[in-house]
Amino acid sequence: MSDTSRQSDDFEAAAKGSPEQVAEFEDHHRGFMGTVQHFLHVNPSLVPLIVLVAAILIFGALLGAKFFSPFALTLILQQVQIVGIVAAAQSLVILTAGIDLSVGAIMVMSSVVMGQFTFRYGLPPAVAILCGLAIGTAIGAVNGFLVSRVKLPPFIVTLGMWQIVLAANFLYSQNETIRSQEIEANAPILQLFGAKFNVGGAVFTVGVIFMLVLILVLAYALRHTAWGRHVYAVGDDPEAAELSGVNVHRTLMSVYMLSGLICAFAGWALIGRIGSVSPTSGQLANIESITAVVIGGISLFGGRGSILGSLFGALIVGVFTLGLRLLGADAQWTFLLIGMLIIAAVAVDQWIRKVAA
Amino acid sequence: MEPILKGRNLVKRYGRVTALDHCDFDLMPGEILAVIGDNGAGKSTLIKAVSGAVAPDEGEIWLEGRKVDFHSPIDAREAGIETVYQTLAMSPALSITDNMFMGREIRRKGPLGSVFRMLDRPAMEKFARDKLNELGLMTIQNINQAVETLSGGQRQGVAVARAAAFGSKVIILDEPTAALGVKESRRVLDLIQDVKSRGIPIILISHNMPHVFEVADRIHVHRLGKRLCVIDPKDYTMSDAVAFMTGAKEPPEQDRAA
Numbered sequence: 001m002s003d004t005s006r007q008s009d010d011f012e013a014a015a016k017g018s019p020e021q022v023a024e025f026e027d028h029h030r031g032f033m034g035t036v037q038h039f040l041h042v043n044p045s046l047v048p049l050i051v052l053v054a055a056i057l058i059f060g061a062l063l064g065a066k067f068f069s070p071f072a073l074t075l076i077l078q079q080v081q082i083v084g085i086v087a088a089a090q091s092l093v094i095l096t097a098g099i100d101l102s103v104g105a106i107m108v109m110s111s112v113v114m115g116q117f118t119f120r121y122g123l124p125p126a127v128a129i130l131c132g133l134a135i136g137t138a139i140g141a142v143n144g145f146l147v148s149r150v151k152l153p154p155f156i157v158t159l160g161m162w163q164i165v166l167a168a169n170f171l172y173s174q175n176e177t178i179r180s181q182e183i184e185a186n187a188p189i190l191q192l193f194g195a196k197f198n199v200g201g202a203v204f205t206v207g208v209i210f211m212l213v214l215i216l217v218l219a220y221a222l223r224h225t226a227w228g229r230h231v232y233a234v235g236d237d238p239e240a241a242e243l244s245g246v247n248v249h250r251t252l253m254s255v256y257m258l259s260g261l262i263c264a265f266a267g268w269a270l271i272g273r274i275g276s277v278s279p280t281s282g283q284l285a286n287i288e289s290i291t292a293v294v295i296g297g298i299s300l301f302g303g304r305g306s307i308l309g310s311l312f313g314a315l316i317v318g319v320f321t322l323g324l325r326l327l328g329a330d331a332q333w334t335f336l337l338i339g340m341l342i343i344a345a346v347a348v349d350q351w352i353r354k355v356a357a
Numbered sequence: 358m359e360p361i362l363k364g365r366n367l368v369k370r371y372g373r374v375t376a377l378d379h380c381d382f383d384l385m386p387g388e389i390l391a392v393i394g395d396n397g398a399g400k401s402t403l404i405k406a407v408s409g410a411v412a413p414d415e416g417e418i419w420l421e422g423r424k425v426d427f428h429s430p431i432d433a434r435e436a437g438i439e440t441v442y443q444t445l446a447m448s449p450a451l452s453i454t455d456n457m458f459m460g461r462e463i464r465r466k467g468p469l470g471s472v473f474r475m476l477d478r479p480a481m482e483k484f485a486r487d488k489l490n491e492l493g494l495m496t497i498q499n500i501n502q503a504v505e506t507l508s509g510g511q512r513q514g515v516a517v518a519r520a521a522a523f524g525s526k527v528i529i530l531d532e533p534t535a536a537l538g539v540k541e542s543r544r545v546l547d548l549i550q551d552v553k554s555r556g557i558p559i560i561l562i563s564h565n566m567p568h569v570f571e572v573a574d575r576i577h578v579h580r581l582g583k584r585l586c587v588i589d590p591k592d593y594t595m596s597d598a599v600a601f602m603t604g605a606k607e608p609p610e611q612d613r614a615a
Contacts, residue, residue: 041503220473221474224473224474224475224476224478225473225474225475225476226462226464226474226476227474229451229455229459229462229476230459230460232448232450232451232455233448233451233455233459236448236449236450236451237447237448237449239444239446240444240445240446240447240448241446241448241459242429242430243410243430243440243442243444243446244430244446244447244448244456244459244460244519245430245431245434245459245460245461246459246460247429247431247460303448303450304450
């Protein structure tokens with residue numbers, strides 16, 4: 001042993017004379033683009049915010065007061081409220097490196113349960129609403145269980161759940177719409193989220209306020225509570241999270257259940273938005289919510305991004321839709337531009353990630 | 358003397374592969390026990406069994422004379438066993454502070470903490486900075502930088518600091534110097550001695566024989582899923598140890614494990 005150990009001492013001794021100074025990381029070599037890249041790495045929701053502000057300014061310059069009025073700008077908020085709420089749910093799931101294709105179906109199912117429980121079984125509307133919220137949470141719990149315990153890929157689980165819930169929704173509701181006047185007369189609380197109030201030309205609805213408060217509360221929870229840090233850790237690397245002491249199962253269950261609950265709230269908001277309870281409504285919520293999340297800069301690989309980005313993403317889509325319509329352009333231009341934005345957003349995401357390498 | 362951590366008859370099978378074959382394990386209080394063995398000998402499985410990352414199919418584990426039954430690393434951690442895994446088990450996108458406190462975050466005092474569940478960032482950052490300074494392993498400018506922006510050695514340092522900061526009974530280090538340069542390895546070895554001087558026993562898994570022979574009090578040689586022998590590094594050479602673990606040489610009768 002003595003031989004080898006002396007040798008080992010030797011090679012370390014050889015390093016003793018080396019300078020003790022630790023490598024200094026000056027930012028000179030980084031350059032302008034490098035600085036931008038680093039800054040975006042730290043603040044991932046900044047890109048969609050810049051795009052949003054730029055879009056508002058450009059449309060404002062092109063359209064003037066027609067667009068740049070409190071009324072038009074708050075109209076955008078009203079138009080994106082459903083997508084915004086659903087995108088909040090979608091963001092949570094995508095942050096855990098999952099995807100929830102059943103958000104739209106859960107939303108419609110919950111709204112149908114709220115309506116049918118009130119009008120078919122004569123339950124008090126408030127109880128029917130609680131039932132709807134419970135159903136949404138329960139469907140989310142099934143998703144969460146299949147993903148976390150049975151270890152099925154989230155894409156498959158929620159693809160299946162989408163079909164199941166949507167079919168159940170049509171079977172249960174017998175494809176029957178509950179008309180707006182009926183709801184207004186007998187159960188106005190179902191339309192609560194549609195209630196409007198005016199602040200100097202700006203029109204807000206309860207649904208808009210709910211969306212904004214929801215996003216702010218979730219942003220707080222994700223950044224400043226242990227639960228939020230666990231959501232990111234699970235999305236980043238579930239194995240590492242488990243080994244470093246995170247209860248991955250409980251975190252995933254909480255995320256999917258919360259996602260279901262938020263979608264059920266979106267169902268309630270949907271009744272407020274369209275007035276009636278219609279089992280065929282909200283079919284685009286899946287794609288629109290994923291679009292908002294991706295444009296908002298949340299990585300589909302999980303663990304990166306900010307939920308505020310999803311709100312900005314939803315608003316960007318809203319601004320483009322209204323702006324192009326006011327310009328008199330064909331609606332297809334909106335989709336074309338949104339498509340380009342999606343690809344650009346993912347390209348930017350990949351670029352920002354390179355900072356890690 | 359009663360071992361602080363004791364494993365008896367541990368068996369773990371993965372399908373038709375037997376990773377642990379009626380293996381015994383003893384860690385004495387205050388010692389540094391090195392575990393060496395060839396690739397595939399079952400070292401990692403043994404370590405995962407005592408750190409709660411896998412549940413053995415058979416066998417029993419005692420900590421301080423009490424039988425323990427770990428179902429997850431969280432159980433082992435609550436019992437005072439901290440592990441630095443070879444993969445480091447860190448979330449690259451999260452900050453150093455977040456990683457150090459993952460799963461044991463500190464909340465604010467008062468209603469901010471109890472009602473709003475707000476994390477006490479200042480306290481967590483101070484603690485993390487103190488621990489890293491204590492270690493002197495690196496100069497990190499910003500305690501809130503993402504772990505993925507650190508070099509391999511710095512990441513290792515954060516992982517070791519995390520274990521050293523929270524491990525109260527046993528610290529397990531899986532290949533702690535594998536990713537490090539000469540000087541950084543030296544710091545980690547010094548840290549190991551430092552932790553030992555505080556009375557906390559360490560299990561060290563390593564392929565680096567000079568490091569093993571330098572710090573270990575006893576060496577557990579693992580071969581074909583079980584403990585072949587436990588040797589004293591003062592009585593044998595590194596070549597002997599390598600010969601035992603590869604099967605080139607029969608272990609001495611008096612050190613042979615039952």
